[in-house]
Amino acid sequence: MAIVKAEKTPARAAPLSERSLIGWLHKNIFSSSFNTILSIVTLYVIYITVNEVWHWGFADAVWFADSRRQCFEISTDGACWAGVIGWMDSIFYGRYPRDELWRINLGGLLVVLWMVPLWLPRVKAKVFIGLSTVFLYPFLAGYLFSGGGKGVFMQVMVTLAIVCLMGNTLHSVISLIKGISLPEFLIRAFGKSTAPEKTQHYLLLGILFCSFVAVYYWQSSWQVEAVSWTKWGGLFLTLVVSGIGIASALPGGIILALGRRSNLPFIRVVSIGFIELFRSVPLITVLFMATTMFPLFMPEGFVLNKLVQVIIAVCLFNACYMAETVRAGLQAIPKGQFEGAHSIGLGYWQTMGAVIMPQALKHMIPNIVGSFIGLFKDTTLVSIIGLFDILGVLRAVGKDVTWLGLHIEPLVFGALLFFLICFAMSKYSRHLEVKFSTGLKNMTPNKRNKS
Amino acid sequence: MTDTKVSIGREQLTSAASNEVIIEMNKVNKWYDDFHVLKDIDLVVRKGERIVVCGPSGSGKSTLIRCLNNLEEHQEGEIVVDGITLDKNLKHIDHIRTEVGMVFQSFNLFPHLSILDNLTLGPILVRKMPKAEAQANAMKYLERVKIPEQADKFPGQLSGGQQQRVAIARSLCMNPTIMLFDEPTSALDPEMIKEVLDVMVELAETGMTMIVVTHEMSFAKIVADRVIFMDQGDIVEENEPNEFFNNPQHERTQHFLSQIL
Ligand SMILES: Nc1ncnc2c1ncn2[C@@H]1O[C@H](COP(=O)(O)OP(=O)(O)O)[C@@H](O)[C@H]1O
Ligand SMILES: [Mg+2]
Numbered sequence: 001m002a003i004v005k006a007e008k009t010p011a012r013a014a015p016l017s018e019r020s021l022i023g024w025l026h027k028n029i030f031s032s033s034f035n036t037i038l039s040i041v042t043l044y045v046i047y048i049t050v051n052e053v054w055h056w057g058f059a060d061a062v063w064f065a066d067s068r069r070q071c072f073e074i075s076t077d078g079a080c081w082a083g084v085i086g087w088m089d090s091i092f093y094g095r096y097p098r099d100e101l102w103r104i105n106l107g108g109l110l111v112v113l114w115m116v117p118l119w120l121p122r123v124k125a126k127v128f129i130g131l132s133t134v135f136l137y138p139f140l141a142g143y144l145f146s147g148g149g150k151g152v153f154m155q156v157m158v159t160l161a162i163v164c165l166m167g168n169t170l171h172s173v174i175s176l177i178k179g180i181s182l183p184e185f186l187i188r189a190f191g192k193s194t195a196p197e198k199t200q201h202y203l204l205l206g207i208l209f210c211s212f213v214a215v216y217y218w219q220s221s222w223q224v225e226a227v228s229w230t231k232w233g234g235l236f237l238t239l240v241v242s243g244i245g246i247a248s249a250l251p252g253g254i255i256l257a258l259g260r261r262s263n264l265p266f267i268r269v270v271s272i273g274f275i276e277l278f279r280s281v282p283l284i285t286v287l288f289m290a291t292t293m294f295p296l297f298m299p300e301g302f303v304l305n306k307l308v309q310v311i312i313a314v315c316l317f318n319a320c321y322m323a324e325t326v327r328a329g330l331q332a333i334p335k336g337q338f339e340g341a342h343s344i345g346l347g348y349w350q351t352m353g354a355v356i357m358p359q360a361l362k363h364m365i366p367n368i369v370g371s372f373i374g375l376f377k378d379t380t381l382v383s384i385i386g387l388f389d390i391l392g393v394l395r396a397v398g399k400d401v402t403w404l405g406l407h408i409e410p411l412v413f414g415a416l417l418f419f420l421i422c423f424a425m426s427k428y429s430r431h432l433e434v435k436f437s438t439g440l441k442n443m444t445p446n447k448r449n450k451s
Numbered sequence: 452m453t454d455t456k457v458s459i460g461r462e463q464l465t466s467a468a469s470n471e472v473i474i475e476m477n478k479v480n481k482w483y484d485d486f487h488v489l490k491d492i493d494l495v496v497r498k499g500e501r502i503v504v505c506g507p508s509g510s511g512k513s514t515l516i517r518c519l520n521n522l523e524e525h526q527e528g529e530i531v532v533d534g535i536t537l538d539k540n541l542k543h544i545d546h547i548r549t550e551v552g553m554v555f556q557s558f559n560l561f562p563h564l565s566i567l568d569n570l571t572l573g574p575i576l577v578r579k580m581p582k583a584e585a586q587a588n589a590m591k592y593l594e595r596v597k598i599p600e601q602a603d604k605f606p607g608q609l610s611g612g613q614q615q616r617v618a619i620a621r622s623l624c625m626n627p628t629i630m631l632f633d634e635p636t637s638a639l640d641p642e643m644i645k646e647v648l649d650v651m652v653e654l655a656e657t658g659m660t661m662i663v664v665t666h667e668m669s670f671a672k673i674v675a676d677r678v679i680f681m682d683q684g685d686i687v688e689e690n691e692p693n694e695f696f697n698n699p700q701h702e703r704t705q706h707f708l709s710q711i712l
Contacts, residue, residue, distance in 0.1 A: 340559030344573035345549035
């Protein structure tokens, strides 16, 4: 006995409760009397909070005044933002000389200029641009911020950084306009596109060398005033410490993670020891060790400044955490990927660089950005060991004679600032995740489950 | 057991085997911890020869062929591939891997790279081939496996049969002298098995030295010069296909064949 269905069942619209606003409200907010009560209470609490915040922070707030006393005279139950505004420069730049602030701004501008090509879809050689940001920009920025005489090493690094920045920028502009890379453009401009590869290489090297020499002479003629690191502070200092920490954490973490998986016992043991040591103590301990204990072990007369010690400590600490993140990402890659790569003859570094890492990093983006956000927030600990970072400045406002006792407003402002920065990072991480999931794009969910 | 009713619809190929020995295994032994997987394996493969390896699951077939390109290390005995002895010397291993292509049951394509990039990766990084040449070469092989139109897609967008053909093309792009196949059709739906086997038969016709672990007996009958039956780490029986299937000598072979045929 065969059962045969005569007609195709037509598709029907979903029930009203799935579609309309009323249906949604009914299902999610007022589904039972208990839930209704809960919803009403919640709404009331939200109303009160928002109302309070509105009055304190905006309606009754004082924006312009010369002292806290004046704030009180104008309004007693609003926030005194005037104090925060008065301290704004310090919150951003610490005690950096006010005439030299342009250097910090220029440094910030340069890093943006350096990294913009990374966001432009038509620009090739992004890996180079990214690496040069990590390895060359810090020297240029470091000199801009600290100033003083340049040693030969600094001269060379600053020159390299400038040449690289110019090259990157030119390359990006040419890629955008003409769709070809800078080397290609130069070769064409000199009419050598048919010349043998060797000639082309020499031509490019020649141009590189000439620009290096020219920039070297140019940069040796200027110098900026020295600013001691003790004057660095505020958000600027926080960004310097966390920026270097973030930039070095990933490369450091990758090296440590690979070391931990290495077949060579020595490298493996050293990596494990290092990672476990740093992971088993809190950052604040590491910071204290770096600033108080470390100098004791160093030979007499060997002085590293405190900031450098702190930065090294932050870098090592975060590299160790990142190493575990990277290791987790590596473990998620199936063994078949290694075998596939080996079977076509790729060596260890080629396998890692071209096959394993790109996939692993993709999986790790949420965790990596999570660590970065944690790192950024953790750097406020440096205020405990006496660096005048943003938290230090925010707390100093209330100790200033004119604004004595003004504690809440600066901290609220700081919280907002941190929220903005961290939220932006987290949003950007979502964006990266979506962007890098190319391999999975256009796949039906069904297929995705299978693979 | 895999579906063996796929008909390839072809006459048996004539042997392309020469007299030149290209793989030699002497008394090869391998253990996983205490488990003895390969026991005194002796095997000689001549250039152009096509060998099918079969046997029950867990008998060591994969391990055997994975030793040939050092994806697994053997502990005793000697393996000579293309005149080079496999030892701890990384240069030898790297060289052998460029000469020996391998196709896996699970394809092992690189999901983050397009099909074309999957194919050009090896030639560019290992053979140092200029990109344009590598791409032209890759397109040639994609045409040979009949999917040139998929070049810009990603592996996840292809069917299993297409992915496996890409994997074959990826190996061929390295211009290997020997091809190893480890159950290339076991993960495929029946309707895709034939398209992969067809590509493999065509490859056999070019005179490629092939060692194929498979249970596709129709394929073995058409292509194989020799069928090897493994059980519990031993090569139990070895014969030319007609004899092997019609007149198996060893009782374990008979038992195995009665189960899959
Ligand atoms: N990496 C490994 N570690 C331990 N045992 C393994 C490993 N790989 C395979 N084996 C064991 O070795 C035996 C042979 O495996 P394999 O060569 O994959 O068999 P086949 O391919 O014939 O099914 C099996 O019993 C399997 O469990
Ligand atoms: Mg197997």
